[in-house]
Amino acid sequence: MNEVSGFALSSSLGLTLVVLFGIVWIAFGWYLGRANKTHEDFALAGRNVGFALAAATAMATWVTSNTTLVAPQLTYQFGVWGMVGYSFAALGLILFAPLAARIKRLMPNGYTSGDFIRLRYGRAAWWVFIIISVVYAFGWLVSLGMAGGILLEALSGLDYHIGMSAILLICVGYTLFGGLRAVIATDFIQALIIIVGVVLIAWFLIDTVSLESIHQEVKSNHPQLLDLLFPAAIMFLFNNIFFGLGEIFHSNVWWSRALAFKGKVAFKAYLLGGLLWLPIPIVTGFIALAAPQLGIFPPSADMVGPMVAAEVLGKIGAVVVFIVVFSALASSLDSLLAATSDLVTRDIYHKYLKPQASDQHLLRFNRYSILGLGIVTWLFCLPQIATLGALLNFAGAFVASTIFPVVLGLYQRKLTGTYAAAAMALGTLSGLVGYFTIGFYVAALLSCIVSAALCGFGLLTSQARFDWQQLNEKEEPTS
Amino acid sequence: MIMGLTAFSTLVWVCLALTACAPLILLGLWLKDFLSKQLW
Known part of the structure; x- marks a missing residue:
């Protein structure tokens, strides 16, 4: 720790790192954005x-602030099952692999997850789905923005509002210039930084403290x-599996990638990721x-990982933690900005409000959406309203209700829009009741079970036979 | 049922080794795509 200020890094070093990152990422985004000629680009x-x-990009986007801040927090609270349970969220990516291949096959011209729900289930289900998607995306955006501010403040003493504003400004900047191309290219570099960083921190910790002494102390x-x-x-483990599945199966972050990957890449990319x-x-x-062995009792549980690393490795460790968490935050924030602005542009603006909009008009509107989302996120982040974990678990009630409507919608002709809409709405309500009456660790579980029951009933009673060709929506050329 | 030292150490070391391999895999794939002009 810095003996004068009490922080691992000085404010000026923290700010310098942020400015350097900002310049490099925004310049890279601008460079990549030169290839974007159409809205599809x-x-x-x-x-x-x-x-x-x-x-x-599949791996880096899933390594969020939650993996670097909340995984240590859950281990601190739930022990071995906390970290093992968290790692089971990989099932979301692995099980999405066959879905991604099918999405690409059924919707070669699709843009968003909202497109699928609208074409497969109709308007009522689409509204429920859009509300869930926006609540989730916005909750995640705000939690990431807040994490940026909290991280900078904890490591360098830099004011929360400056750190939070800086990370939002940087991510909005390069996403605005480069679109998904910039998001994916920066994700590749960020993935390398994140992995090398966490391996270094773990290696030095084992070398300094040793696994034997950690085990002995905890035991x-x-x-x-x-x-x-x-x-x-154990309850957390199952809840986290359903939460992870719900997050990935419904979110346009993952759908837009499936649609952006070339040819038959989607399946193996998600599997490897x-x-x-x-x-x-x-x-x-x-x-x-x-x-506990190091005498660290963090004021907020989600800061336990960075505090341990900074304590063991000193200033270098704090710089590594700073860069890793900053990269993890950026790799998720940029993806969310791009995917949510796509939903706003494609699903709400183009398909609902302005069907005759030209390609260049949509490209401009998509950029305005990114800017608007960045500003609204910044406003919500200003009061630092909740902890990361609280926001994360609250969203579980929403997203887990979409798992069965999405999976059955892709593979089963019989499920109708009425049952899909009811499953998502009632599943979400049940999850919220569980969240407030029992605890966060059952919200996703309850939401998924109720939604599955309604979908099952819908399948048993339905005589419908959906025509898969309806998903292959062709774009009308507009001037 | 308490997790023993051997199981705990094995879990951490195996995961650390797997994580350390990831950058090599990603860079290898990137090089392959780059040389065959398949990046984008």
Whole structure:
């Protein structure tokens, strides 16, 4: 720790790192954006992303602030099951692989997940889905913006509002210039930075403290953290699986990528991305178990990972943590900005308000949407309203209700829009009731179960036979 | 049931080794796509 200020980094060094990152990413976004001539180029990178960039963007986008901040937090609270449970979220990416291949096959001209719900289930289900998507995307955007401010403040003492504003400005900047192409290219570099950084931190921690002494200390003073039958932790494990599936299966962040990857790349990219992601929460999570031994009792549980790394590795460790978490935040923030602005542009503006809009008009509107989303997110981040974990778990009630409507919608002709809409709406309500009456660790589970029951009933009673050709919507040329 | 030292160490070391391999895999794939002009 810095002896004068009490922070691992000085404010001026923290600010210098932010400014350097900002200049490099925005310049890179501008450079890549020169290839964007049409709205399809901007929103879907010309539907031509190769395997290497596709796998890296799948992995990097899923490594969010939650993987670097919340995985250690959950390990600190739930022990071994916290980190193992978190790593099970890789199932979301792995199981999305066959869905992504099918999405690409059924909707070669599609743009968003909203397109699929509208064409497959009709307007009523589309409205429910859009509300869920916007609540989730916005909750995640705000949590990422806040994480940027919290991180900078914890590591360097820089004012929360400056850090939060800086990361939003940087991500809005390069997404605005480069679109999905910039998002995916920066994700590749950010993926490398994140992985090398977490491996370095873990390696130095083991070298300094040793796994034996961490295990001994936890076993003596906090044995419940090593208990494989810790009930709340096991409940968390299942809840997290459904939460992860819901997040990925419904979100346009993942659908727009599936549609942007070239040819048959989608399946193997998501599969590899998931396998590469699987061990990361355990590597970031076990760090938290060293906290009691080091006498670290963080004021906010989501800062346990960075505080342990900064304590063990000193200033260099703090710089590495800073760069890793900043990259993790940026790789998710840019994806959300791009995917949510696509939803606003395509689903709400183009398909609902202005069907005759030209391609160049949509390209301009998409850029305005990114800017608008950035400004609204910034306004919501100003009061620092909730902790990262609270925002994250609240969203579980919403997204888990979409798992069965999405999967059955892609593979089953019988499920109708009425049942899909009811499953998403009532599933979400049940999840919220569970969240407020039982606890955050059952919200996604309850939401998914109720939604599955309604979808099952819908399948049993339906005589409908959906024609898959209806998903292959052709664009009318407009001037 | 408490997780023993061997299981705990194995879990952490295996995950650390797998994570350390990831950049090599990604860079190898990038090089392959770059040389065959398949990046975009």
